[in-house]
Amino acid sequence: MSDTLGGLFANAGRRFHDNVAVTVGAESQTFGEVIDHGWRLAHALRDRGVAPGSFVAAMLGANRVESLAVYVGLALGGYTAVHVNDRLTAPEVDHVLSDSGAAALIHTDGPAGVTTELTTTTGLAAWFAIGGDPPPGAESYAGALAAASNEPVPTQVAPEDIALVGYTSGTTGFPKGVLVSHRAVVNCVKLVPYAYRFPLQGHAAFPGGWSFVSGLWGVIFPHFYTGGTVAFIAGATPDEWGRHMVEHRATFTLGLTPLIPGLMEALRLYPAALDTLQSVLHSGGPLPPELAADLVALIDDRLVETYGMTEVVGPITISNRTDWRGLGGADNIFESVGRPLPTSSMRVIDPDGNPLPSGEVGELVIEADTMFSGYHNQPEKTAAVLRAGAYHTGDLGYRDKAGYYYLTGRAQELIITGGANVYPAEVERVLLLMDDVAEAAVFGLPDERWGEAVSAAVVLRPGATVTADEVRDFARSQLAGFKKPVHLFFLDALPRNAAMKVMKHVLKDQLADATGGPR
Numbered sequence: 001m002s003d004t005l006g007g008l009f010a011n012a013g014r015r016f017h018d019n020v021a022v023t024v025g026a027e028s029q030t031f032g033e034v035i036d037h038g039w040r041l042a043h044a045l046r047d048r049g050v051a052p053g054s055f056v057a058a059m060l061g062a063n064r065v066e067s068l069a070v071y072v073g074l075a076l077g078g079y080t081a082v083h084v085n086d087r088l089t090a091p092e093v094d095h096v097l098s099d100s101g102a103a104a105l106i107h108t109d110g111p112a113g114v115t116t117e118l119t120t121t122t123g124l125a126a127w128f129a130i131g132g133d134p135p136p137g138a139e140s141y142a143g144a145l146a147a148a149s150n151e152p153v154p155t156q157v158a159p160e161d162i163a164l165v166g167y168t169s170g171t172t173g174f175p176k177g178v179l180v181s182h183r184a185v186v187n188c189v190k191l192v193p194y195a196y197r198f199p200l201q202g203h204a205a206f207p208g209g210w211s212f213v214s215g216l217w218g219v220i221f222p223h224f225y226t227g228g229t230v231a232f233i234a235g236a237t238p239d240e241w242g243r244h245m246v247e248h249r250a251t252f253t254l255g256l257t258p259l260i261p262g263l264m265e266a267l268r269l270y271p272a273a274l275d276t277l278q279s280v281l282h283s284g285g286p287l288p289p290e291l292a293a294d295l296v297a298l299i300d301d302r303l304v305e306t307y308g309m310t311e312v313v314g315p316i317t318i319s320n321r322t323d324w325r326g327l328g329g330a331d332n333i334f335e336s337v338g339r340p341l342p343t344s345s346m347r348v349i350d351p352d353g354n355p356l357p358s359g360e361v362g363e364l365v366i367e368a369d370t371m372f373s374g375y376h377n378q379p380e381k382t383a384a385v386l387r388a389g390a391y392h393t394g395d396l397g398y399r400d401k402a403g404y405y406y407l408t409g410r411a412q413e414l415i416i417t418g419g420a421n422v423y424p425a426e427v428e429r430v431l432l433l434m435d436d437v438a439e440a441a442v443f444g445l446p447d448e449r450w451g452e453a454v455s456a457a458v459v460l461r462p463g464a465t466v467t468a469d470e471v472r473d474f475a476r477s478q479l480a481g482f483k484k485p486v487h488l489f490f491l492d493a494l495p496r497n498a499a500m501k502v503m504k505h506v507l508k509d510q511l512a513d514a515t516g517g518p519r
Helices: 005-015 031-047 066-076 090-100 141-146 182-196 214-225 238-247 257-269 271-275 289-302 379-385 424-431 468-478 504-514
Strands: 020-024 027-030 055-059 080-083 104-108 126-130 162-168 176-181 203-206 229-232 252-256 279-283 303-308 315-319 344-349 362-368 390-399 405-410 415-417 420-422 437-447 451-460 487-490
Touching: 005 031, 005 066, 005 182, 005 214, 020 031, 020 066, 027 031, 027 066, 031 066, 031 126, 031 141, 055 066, 055 090, 066 080, 066 104, 066 126, 066 214, 080 090, 090 162, 090 176, 126 141, 162 182, 176 182, 182 214, 182 303, 182 315, 203 214, 203 238, 214 229, 214 252, 214 279, 238 257, 238 271, 252 257, 257 271, 257 279, 257 289, 279 289, 289 303, 315 344, 344 390, 379 390, 415 437, 415 451, 420 424, 424 437, 424 451, 424 468, 437 504, 451 504, 468 487, 487 504
Parallel strands: 020 229, 055 080, 055 104, 080 162, 104 126, 203 229, 203 252, 252 279, 279 303, 451 487
Antiparallel strands: 020 027, 162 176, 303 315, 344 362, 362 390, 390 405, 415 420, 437 451
């Protein structure tokens, strides 16, 4: 069992039984309580006919301590957890539920408004709501657990069975499910404490939540494995963030790119936090080199910079302590994404698949012990990117002579805004649902706070009078807030090449200086 996620959780529950595993404000649960609730959830699902091995959707918020026990219980019970970003709209959640074939749904009260608009819940065998009044058709999570057994039961789970499904936006305009085996996630959970320098039984001041699946295997699960406490402090001000780190002797914290200035302010207000802070993880898109240099000047070599993606389940490359001291020989450490960890390897290839020498730009290809198992029910898309065990990222970059890697672009036009991935095709699909929109092209433009801002060039049908605010309101009704266009431009025509393909690089060049326009 130790090579499965459920086994890893069960072992940690025994070893750190009385430690506090999770806190949200004044609420907390110990490791023993999390395991107890986890087994109760597993029994509650079985009692309602949800067989082990079934897919169970989890849409959880950072406002409830119960969220951790949901993932623990699904792993203990032999279920596949379908991660649902709690920032999605009802149409997006409906797609995830129907595409995955989820037999059950568990959600917190944060996204409860969305769940009342779902059209796919009638076929669920179980539907549990945590906190608040359950939506029509749902049961109280607390009530279901109170009536269930907490006795451990044997589960037949193999390392290559699927533990998690994380949905990532697809180039077809629809999210696709990334299948993550127990082998992959357990390897990641055991790798992260080494890579990020977690001390035993540490304390994570976690300003994030459950929105992104990478937070599970990158922060929450590894702290559970090492007996640490994860304190959810989403929305904390710099003063609250810094004070929490000092009062709780935090050993770890992290910031997406937009949060880094707030973190730096927190540490300037409370420099004593550095007495216990072992590592500061930055994630969610490239950190501007100047900001990275300022951060290292403030926190010294505590910075951990990584490059990874959902499909490869965890960090692939890393810049760590010796790198910030200049001992690795990188051409420019503040522009680099680091060197591969011992669990992975990376190479640069040309369009024909031939390896490229140092300094030449090509596609990045990865092999890793944490590789995903494919896309759910999409064998053609799996075969397109996963070849002979290697993942073809679609990212462009190069390697310097010291073995450090640098990103230069994204062949698949992925937009990373505030740490969230947005594929243009998904936003374009929604914009084209509007009767007044004839054409739409979505791309990223530089943004000082978010890294990139989702931007759209739209061609209206003759006679249309739709406004920019109406387009944004429509997009917001169909997409998570971070996917809606920040910059919106109405054009008479989109620039196209001889093959009639939209030239987005031309749009970026033409509109880069016009971002102060329609918003």
